[in-house]
Amino acid sequence: MIFGLERASRLSDPERREATARAISQMFAFHYEHNGFYRGLCEEAGVDPRTVRAGAGLAAIPLLPVRLFKQSGAHLLLSRPLGEVELEIRSTGTSGVPSVARRDSQTTTAVALALMAQFREFFSISGGAGLFLCPSPAENPEMGLAKVLNLFCGLLDRSHYALRGYSFRADEAVQFLSDEQGSSLRHVFGAPFLVNRLLDHLIESGSELRLDQDSLVVTLGGWKRYAGGTIDERRFRTKVSRCLGIPQANIRDMYGLIESDMLAIECTHHNKHVPPWCHLSVRDLADPSKEVPDEVRGVIAVLSGLNTSYPAFVLTEDVGTRREGECGCGRRGQMVTFSRRLEGAEAGCCALNVERQVDALAARAGEVAVEPGPRAARAR
Amino acid sequence: MARFSDAIVEHFTHPKNVGEVPDPDAAAFVADPVCGDQVRLTARVVDGRVGEARVLAHGCAAMLGTASIVTEWIVGMRRGDLRGLDEAAVSRRVGGLAPGQSHCARLAVDVLHALAESWQRTSQGNST
Numbered sequence: 001m002i003f004g005l006e007r008a009s010r011l012s013d014p015e016r017r018e019a020t021a022r023a024i025s026q027m028f029a030f031h032y033e034h035n036g037f038y039r040g041l042c043e044e045a046g047v048d049p050r051t052v053r054a055g056a057g058l059a060a061i062p063l064l065p066v067r068l069f070k071q072s073g074a075h076l077l078l079s080r081p082l083g084e085v086e087l088e089i090r091s092t093g094t095s096g097v098p099s100v101a102r103r104d105s106q107t108t109t110a111v112a113l114a115l116m117a118q119f120r121e122f123f124s125i126s127g128g129a130g131l132f133l134c135p136s137p138a139e140n141p142e143m144g145l146a147k148v149l150n151l152f153c154g155l156l157d158r159s160h161y162a163l164r165g166y167s168f169r170a171d172e173a174v175q176f177l178s179d180e181q182g183s184s185l186r187h188v189f190g191a192p193f194l195v196n197r198l199l200d201h202l203i204e205s206g207s208e209l210r211l212d213q214d215s216l217v218v219t220l221g222g223w224k225r226y227a228g229g230t231i232d233e234r235r236f237r238t239k240v241s242r243c244l245g246i247p248q249a250n251i252r253d254m255y256g257l258i259e260s261d262m263l264a265i266e267c268t269h270h271n272k273h274v275p276p277w278c279h280l281s282v283r284d285l286a287d288p289s290k291e292v293p294d295e296v297r298g299v300i301a302v303l304s305g306l307n308t309s310y311p312a313f314v315l316t317e318d319v320g321t322r323r324e325g326e327c328g329c330g331r332r333g334q335m336v337t338f339s340r341r342l343e344g345a346e347a348g349c350c351a352l353n354v355e356r357q358v359d360a361l362a363a364r365a366g367e368v369a370v371e372p373g374p375r376a377a378r379a380r
Numbered sequence: 381m382a383r384f385s386d387a388i389v390e391h392f393t394h395p396k397n398v399g400e401v402p403d404p405d406a407a408a409f410v411a412d413p414v415c416g417d418q419v420r421l422t423a424r425v426v427d428g429r430v431g432e433a434r435v436l437a438h439g440c441a442a443m444l445g446t447a448s449i450v451t452e453w454i455v456g457m458r459r460g461d462l463r464g465l466d467e468a469a470v471s472r473r474v475g476g477l478a479p480g481q482s483h484c485a486r487l488a489v490d491v492l493h494a495l496a497e498s499w500q501r502t503s504q505g506n507s508t
Contacts, residue, residue: 072437072444075393082389083382088440090416097438098416141480142415142440357413 001276002110005117008276009331013324016333020279023305024313025052028061030079031311037076038062038311058279059291063301063315069099069259077310080104085309090142091258092353101144101258103309110306111261115151118275122252122265123216125187129158129180131173133190133198134221135354136161144258145221145351149189152218157184166357168194170201174209186211188244191221191351192231192253194358199243210245217246220254221351224341237270255338259314260302264336267329274322274334279303282322285342288315294323297339317345385475388445395444397434397451405502408494410487417443417483419491421450425499430454430462442481446474446488454492459503462496465489 001008001019008016029049031038041062042048052060068077075082086105090098103111119125130153135146153159158180162173180186188195188211195217202209211217217240223231237251249268256263262280264272274280282298284290292298300320304312320338327335384392400407404422411418417439424432433454437447453473454462467485471477477484 070438072395072398074441074444075395082384082392082441085441086383090440092416096411096416097418100440102441140414353416 002114002117005121005275009121009273009333011276011332013332016276020276020305021058023277024058024061024279024303025049027305027307028052028311028313030308031313035077035079035311038064038079058303059281061303061313063283063288063303063313064311065315066099066257066259066317069101070097074100074102078102079311080309088142089144089147089258091144099259100142101310103307107261107307107309112151114261114275114277114306115148115263116154118263118265119152119155122267122273123218125152125155125216127155127157127185129176129184129186130156130160131176131186131188131190132159132161133163133168133173133188133194134161134351135163135166139164145191145354148254148256148263149218149220152187152189156187162198163190163194163354163358166354166361168197168358168362170198173198174202174205174207177209177211185214187216187218189218189220191354192219192223192236193221193351193355195219195240196231196236199239202243209243213246215244215246215250217244217251218254219252220256221354224352255336257302257314257316257318259312260316261304261306261312262302267327267331269328271327271329271335272337273327273331274336276333277305279305280322280334280336282320283315285319295321297321299342300336300338317342383478384441384445385477387449387473387475388442390445391448392441392445395448397432397448398436399434400436401432401434406495406499408491408498410491410494412439412483412487415439415483417487419443419447419487421447421491421495423454423495423499425502428458430457440481440484442474442477442484443487446470446477446484449474450488450492459496459499462492462499465492 045062047060084104085102087103087108088100090100092098134149137146137150140146160176162169177186237248240251241248252266254263254265255272262278264274266272281301282292283301284292285298288299300316300318302314319340324334326332401422401424405425407422409420420436422434423430433451435447435451437444467489470485470488
């Protein structure tokens with residue numbers, strides 16, 4: 001499915017469901033056999049590989065609440081010995097307690113290839129210049145946001161990070177894009193709040209910056225602000241399009257979480273497509289053991305068919321909806337819409353923590369340069 | 381070198397002394413603002429030495445393993461012994477740390493030194 005992603009995304013619904021269910025059922029059997037902690041949960045729920053194969057289906061597979069990845073008994077989640085763990089990826093929310101996902105070599109390879117396949121399938125990038133508005137892996141080697149976005153660097157000819165030491169260098173970002181004009185197709189990758197700050201800086205300074213017609217602005221990390229409130233996605237796209245002169249179809253958000261192997265990428269129609277190696281299940285807000293129908297809001301759960309490190313059957317703390325069918329872009333499959341965090345859940349993601357750190361550093365340094373002024377505020 | 385020493389693997393897989401000492405004689409908390417690792421170490425003092433230590437740690441596997449090792453290692457130490465520990469000693473004790481894991485030794489030393497400070501404040505409080 002990874003190497004034939006384009007074809008897999010156009011399979012009929014029954015064909016795709018069958019392929020996805022087969023991959024996930026096999027992975028469920030693997031974890032049932034190799035993970036005593038998880039097998040205990042399954043036995044409590046009366047579920048085993050036979051019952052799943054016999055018709056109970058993916059909805060019966062016990063889910064791991066995402067908060068388990070923050071707890072100190074994290075060793076219990078592993079289905080492989082620690083010696084086989086190659087990569088630890090983390091996300092830190094407002095509490096400061098990191099959530100850590102540990103991946104063995106097999107899973108690391110599978111996820112890296114899967115992400116590259118998705119980037120190629122959705123964006124067709126094979127060159128150009130990329131401005132990165134997020135921490136670099138050099139500074140934050142285990143941060144999920146940094147690690148995922150940095151994969152784009154391998155597809156680009158030139159890359160530049162305008163956030164260093166949690167200091168956002170807006171002038172430098174503008175300079176990089178200006179210098180590349182005419183010589184490279186220019187793209188911007190980053191957390192929504194930092195892209196927003198770049199736009200505010202352009203508006204404030206009265207700078208004129210037009211990207212290319214095929215330029216992409218790709219965001220990851222969530223729309224919630226650490227100080228409260230949310231960036232409105234539609235207004236954001238309008239603002240990007242107006243400030244940078246690119247079509248709204250080229251402004252794409254991605255949704256994922258480090259504990260799952262799912263990155264749902266927006267197509268030109270702004271639908272976030274779930275990759276076929278994952279199954280997205282939406283659960284009843286009051287009783288997460290029950291699935292709700294398509295288009296009904298509930299808690300998002302993601303089941304992965306790629307992960308041999310731990311049972312990546314994760315009940316998130318995100319609320320949203322799912323739908324299935326054909327998208328205007330030609331892809332078929334599941335699509336997800338994130339609505340909000342679950343009530344009582346920590347407002348947590350890499351981007352939120354980065355925003356907090358950027359503001360804390362700016363406050364310490366007495367900087368105001370990246371704060372939006374009245375003109376920028378009017379443009380929102 | 382393997383990514384994790386045998387000692388780290390053992391202590392990550394079978395963590396020792398997890399939790400908090402009730403009504404501790406010394407307590408310390410440190411966090412790495414960049415990677416997010418957190419360690420809270422509490423201890424009971426018996427006859428001028430660490431009698432019991434417990435830890436609550438969050439973060440990477442090397443940090444969790446190091447924190448567990450520390451709780452066994454410091455039992456029997458005096459306050460001055462804790463102050464004398466450095467990153468090289470921690471690294472040796474845990475069987476070596478791979479590149480990218482050196483922050484674990486630094487955080488461990490920070491929390492041990494902070495524990496010694498806390499212990500001193502408790503001692504001074506008891507003597508007045």
